[in-house]
Amino acid sequence: MNWKRFLSGLTASALIAALVGCGSNNAASPSGGNGSPGEGDYPKKPIELIVPYAAGGGTDAVARAFADSAKKVLPQPIGVVNKTGGGGAVGMSEGSKAKPDGYKVTLVTVEMTTLPLLGLAAFTPDDFKPVARLNADPAAITVRADAPWNTIEEFLDYAKQNPGKVRIGNSGTGAIWHLAATALEQKTGAKFNHIPYDGANPAVTALLGGHIEAVSVSPAEVTAQVQAGKLKMLGVMADERLPKFANVPTLKEKGVDLSIGTWRGLAVPKDTPDNVVAVLKEAAKKVTEDKAFTDVLDNMNLGVSYADDAAFKEAIQRDSELFTKLVADLGLKK
CATH class of the missing domain: 3.40.190.10 (Periplasmic binding protein-like II)
Structure with a gap:
């Protein structure tokens, strides 16, 4: 081919397009050209947030306030989906079995620890990886x-x-x-x-x-x-x-060493990658500092209480141990 004649026949815009096209394989990779998924790859599509209780309640309100504020810190929207039944067991069960890719997150509640003990759910807290606690209210x-x-x-x-x-x-x-x-x-x-x-x-x-x-x-x-x-x-x-x-x-x-109550937080299936958890954890921290979110909870007299994944996991384990003993003492353990 006569390259000199070929190039001379191209317009300036066509020439630029041709040159860019030659390197398009590397430029298209969001992780720098090596094709491996990186932390910046998540989220690439909308996230589903499972609420295991009916619309209109406190848990639903927390979820929707979170989804609204998260628009400011995540590149993709969060859609709230109510999955009711079994006192929260249906929604949390679905969340525990979801594909561990971060696109189906569950707003778990303290019942995550009590329902299995009562024989009302097949999952256990170990089926989830805690992301962050958003709210807590004592008895x-x-x-x-x-x-x-x-x-x-x-x-x-x-x-x-x-x-x-x-x-x-x-x-x-x-x-x-x-x-x-x-x-x-x-x-x-x-x-x-x-x-x-x-x-x-x-x-x-x-x-x-x-x-x-x-x-x-x-x-x-x-x-x-x-x-x-x-x-x-x-x-x-x-x-x-x-x-x-x-x-x-x-x-x-x-003089009574007792701290007990309810809480709400984000959790994903146990095999979810740590980099995905890191993105969600950071988003949760920013949301709990957002006035729009805190105003919603304050108007409902609900306490904002952020805890990162490690602290949330520790709190869940502590509650699980306490409730295991209490449920057994009440003769309710299944």
Whole structure:
């Protein structure tokens, strides 16, 4: 071929295109030309976030707030998909069995540790790789405003001296708030009459109506009634006092070494590559610092509580050990 004649016949734009095309194989590689997947390759398509509970609840709200704020820090969108059933077992089971490529993430809750113990789920926490915790809320002991106890010490002393006379409502047998009250019994020697309800709200309604003496649900579920002067919170099962209830002591301050509650966080199948977890972990950290996200949780009286993958894994293991013992003591272990 006469290359001189060929090149002279090309326009300037055609010449540039021809030269670029010669090196297109290397230029097209997002990881620098060697074809191997790198950290920058993820995510290359939208991510699905499984919410194991119905739309409209607290877990769903946390997920959607996370997805909205994550748009600012991830190159691909996150789509929230509600997979309900089995008290969270259906959605978390699907998430545990997903392809471990980071494109199907699960918003796990504390029930990840309790459902397997109760024989209600085939997965275990070991089937997941924790990414980051987003939210945590402790159990709290709340009574009617006209109750005779004004401190957690008075409440516990009465429950010790009058075994079974204090009816304490929870969100269902074996649910987190039932386990919290049981843990309090074991730590203090108090004896309660545990009354299960179909969720925290019915338990709070029963307390307002005088059908029970206390509830062990989260502060978020009694905030409105406490602020209205209908209920009073005596103590929280947390490591530190809550900003919105700064006058309410922790049980640890009163000599009861107990920190227990619910949480929500991100998890992926156990074989997911570490570089994918790193991307999601960093995104979660930035989201929990985003005002749009924190405002949503604050409006729902939910606590923002970021923990990275290592700290989240440690918290899950700690809860698993505690709940294994509690469920066995209650005779609920399957």
